[in-house]
Amino acid sequence: MTNAAQLFDRIIPLEGGHNFRDIGGYPVADGRMVVRGLVYRSGTLSELSDRDHAIMDALGLQVICDFRSTRERERRPSRLPEAARYEIWTRDHPMSAGDLTEAMRLPEATPETSRAMIIEAYRDLAYEQVPSYRELFRRIADGPLPLVFHCAAGKDRTGIAAALLLDLLGVARNLVLEDYAITDRFFARGCELVAKDPFGTKLAGIDQRIWEPMMRADPAYLAAMFETVEARHGSGEGFIRDELGLDDVAIGAIRERLLA
Template identity: 40%
Template sequence: MQRILRIEGGHNFRDMGGYSAADGRTVKWGTLYRSGVMSKIDATDRDALHQLGIVSICDFRTNDERSRRPTTWHHGRSIELLAHDYEMSVGVLQHLIKDRKTGSAEVRNFILEIYSELPEEQAANYAILFRQLAAGKVPLVFNCSAGKDRTGVAAAIILSALGVPMEEVIADYMLTNDSIGELAGILEQEPEYSRWVAEQPEVAYPLLRAEPEYLQRTFSILETRHGGIEGYLTGRLGISSAEIATIRALLLD
């Protein structure tokens, strides 16, 4: 099976199937997908996505992000698009690039702080995602803009809830680096980012990379605040143990 799907009008589109779970089962292929922004999907790509049979889209982007780059490839189909209404996200890079004097050390600290905050900031979006899964609304794709931070944390939480070992969770997260050139190209075409990418590539490129330490920071926060993944799902997201069992049955072979 193919993990990275070449959806030309999309970005960082991946099938999350094939990972081994702790109980000997495997995450199903063709059931759960992750992606970056999907606003430039053309007719050919739209047909390819429709062939995947996707019935749910969970979009983690802010109201402004969704307004400026709307997802439309699902129009005319029985596909739900779900998103939480909110205005600001630590995952939007403009928070950092306003300061032209930012260096690599500041970038690293900034990203680590992002990964500390995302489980709380994105709780409403992640709850929507898990409720869709518990309701059997699959195949499902979830996305943010880059498909790295908000999406990466969500993917890691799902895989961990399914019992996928941490080394495989991190390996899935790190696959984003295979698309870093594509993401840089996208940013170079965006007015709010293009000058920054051109003038400070030594800062911009590390910011776009996935690093194990970032995800490890999130898991450390989840352990400290919630006692781990299941405590976060049940205590913060309001997903019951029965719903978690349903999700495992749905997504594992």
């Protein structure tokens, strides 16, 4: 299997960032490549340093799409410069994906049951995030770029958005799954951030082996998402057309902008 990270050094080294990387540099079937430097994905931006701000400025970012819920943004606001030039898009909505921690407290809970719950959650997550994904894809079609989209870990909501976008562009499925799995490089940092978040108190007293699957970028999770949307819509593009409402013009514009 090709190591996706070797195709292009896509990770942006931020001191206080988490899982910030370029989605560009992947080949597609017709010989073109996903353009670099236009669309980025990330985890939380709540601990960015002044040096990180300078790096983001150098990237020329125009827009930040924050997929986090209202409560998440209140608990851990992004640390951005007051004079930032980029637009910040958010939407008010409750915490996503349900709270799996109560089930992880049950006496019969195991790492295997936790993994199975997350796989099932991934079958619904793309649908739960339709309003955010609709906004993201429309902005990529005709809004200012470069753009970064993010959630907390940059794995679930962000990972599905990135996978649907790369799939729409024609990136091979094995590379889409490998791109998702790069998040596992940030596992320790992700656990550190969870511990700092008030949400982390919900994990107190739960054996780490039981909640660890929640922090992993297991390709089986993403495969469950694709299996579900393909069964319902025929393809990832079918989901984008049916649920996000993008037409031929918008989809064509995304491909025209992001492929070269």
